[in-house]
Amino acid sequence: MDHNAARRAIADILSATKLSEIKKICKNATITEDVFGDFVMSCDAGILPWVHHISWRDFLPSKFVWTDEDSKRLGNIDNGPLTRESTKAMRKWYQLLDERRYLVGHVFYLRDHSNWHFFYFDNRDIWAYANHFKGGPHIHLINHLWPNRTLEGVWNEFRNGNPEMKGAEHIRFHRENLGPPNL
Structure with a gap:
């Protein structure tokens, strides 16, 4: 450049x-x-x-509130397949990042x-x-x-x-x- x-x-x-x-x-x-x-x-x-x-x-985005429970779900991710709760928290996290300004x-x-x-x-x-x-x-x-x-x-x-x-x-x-x- x-x-x-x-x-x-x-x-x-x-x-x-x-x-x-x-x-x-x-x-x-x-x-x-x-x-x-x-x-x-x-x-x-x-x-x-x-x-x-x-x-x-x-x-x-006001409709998506990140909670302590969401953080706990992400914090418990181990190697291997994601649990249903971890997958839900991960999707919510990416949606927040996508809609955030x-x-x-x-x-x-x-x-x-x-x-x-x-x-x-x-x-x-x-x-x-x-x-x-x-x-x-x-x-x-x-x-x-x-x-x-x-x-x-x-x-x-x-x-x-x-x-x-x-x-x-x-x-x-x-x-x-x-x-x-x-x-």
Whole structure:
């Protein structure tokens, strides 16, 4: 993966002055997990002028409640065939993982709030399998160039309830460390 291209994509997004420019950048860009992490850490360390905040939370399906009894059933799995109870607990666990939504948002802004960028994703967005975006794993972007959007409005929408964030751009996202370490 080309880390320089990923750094350039972030720099281009931060310096864009038109929404049409952002759309073109996002269409052609791939941001890597490592480069995005470096950007976050550089902002948090005060190396870059952007203020960074993160928000995250889980949306768990309300109809499926994981109990202590379910944990006990999984904890008693031995080698060999699963019992009926263990199989039921295992199915419930996988269903919880499948329906769970883990939502993460990163906002970056200059101190005068004139220039801000909001990147967000959930666990399904960055997964390579059964992804809703035909480009595969991705993150979303909304920034100060969106009409009728404010930093406070976007941040509050994200933090309160289950946001839809209509109109966000998709940016391909590459995660380098998905497999076992190379030994």
